[in-house]
Amino acid sequence: MAKRSFKIGFSDIGGIFIGKNIQSDFHKHYAVTVIISFGETFSIKLAGHNEDVYSAALVQKNVSYSLKSGNTDYLAFIHIVPYTSEGLKLSDSQCAVRVLDIADFDSVVGQIKDWFYQEGNDPQKIKELLHAVSSIPLSNCDHIDIDSRVMESFQLIMQSEAEKLSVNDVAPQVCLSVSHFNRLFKKETGLTFRKFVLHSKLIKSIFAMYEQNSLTQAAFIGGFADQPHLTRTFKDNFGIKPSTSLK
Missing domain, CATH: 2.60.120.280 (Regulatory protein AraC)
Known part of the structure; x- marks a missing residue:
């Protein structure tokens, strides 16, 4: 063991x-x-x-x-x-x-x-x-259903390799105007489109970190401007610095 x-x-x-x-x-x-x-x-x-x-x-x-x-x-x-x-x-x-x-x-x-x-x-x-x-049943949960167009946009965002993904790129692909998409996305997720894109960058960087890339390399792979930006975002999300989690 x-x-x-x-x-x-x-x-x-x-x-x-x-x-x-x-x-x-x-x-x-x-x-x-x-x-x-x-x-x-x-x-x-x-x-x-x-x-x-x-x-x-x-x-x-x-x-x-x-x-x-x-x-x-x-x-x-x-x-x-x-x-x-x-x-x-x-x-x-x-x-x-x-x-x-x-x-x-x-x-x-x-x-x-x-x-x-x-x-x-x-x-x-x-x-x-x-x-x-x-799969463990939880009682008294008021479960949430998310609009299918927002669900589709999640996949587009997570799968995108574009360095700077814009709402103008995503909204037409789910057959919505930019203004309608922004309102619906915030209503369904509680986040702005920009915040969710930042989240997707963080996930990509975390994968890179635990594939033995340096923090600087992980920031680049995730699409962050630099390593300090990745560090701030990681701490905002997890309450600790990424270097602490890697010790």
């Missing part, structure tokens, strides 16, 4: 980060996140609220929060892209952070631990784990 302090893996529908002794600043990102403790509890604080303690929690996209964990047991952060079928199962329009029953995740936690201690980082295995997490 390999000894390690953390592990990160990604697939095309999201990623998993496992670590301990985590103290994050306030941050938010465009992912639905399931957080599961391997043992001791952790605390989440929303802006303007008191800290609450959890063994497992579901955090919705675009929710600003800070997190503190203990230094003994590991936490698994399962980040799932919200416009995938897996992400839509977990999306909830009514509750920013939901308490989850850790017992519901017993079988999945075993699979995640197996992946954590094994060598290798197969994206297909990550995808299977994310699918398993999203």
Whole structure:
């Protein structure tokens, strides 16, 4: 069994980060996140609220929060892209952070631990784990349906290799005027088109980082102007610097 302090893996529908002794600043990102403790509890604080303690929690996209964990047991952060079928199962329009029953995740936690201690980082295995997490039934969730034209635009954005992707490029491809597309995109996602493009750049850069590219190379691959821009965006989304996550 390999000894390690953390592990990160990604697939095309999201990623998993496992670590301990985590103290994050306030941050938010465009992912639905399931957080599961391997043992001791952790605390989440929303802006303007008191800290609450959890063994497992579901955090919705675009929710600003800070997190503190203990230094003994590991936490698994399962980040799932919200416009995938897996992400839509977990999306909830009514509750920013939901308490989850850790017992519901017993079988999945075993699979995640197996992946954590094994060598290798197969994206297909990550995808299977994310699918398993999203398949656990959650009660009282007010699920979200996203307009099909916005869903199509997600794919166009994520698959684009253009250095500067404009709303003028995407709107006609989903048969909408630019003004109508901008209104619909913001209504459905809570983000502007520009913010979502920035998110897609971050995802591409993260893939590059964990393929052993330097931060400067990862910034270039993702389409950022420079490495400091990537670092700021990463910290805004995850509450820590990318260099910290790579240690």
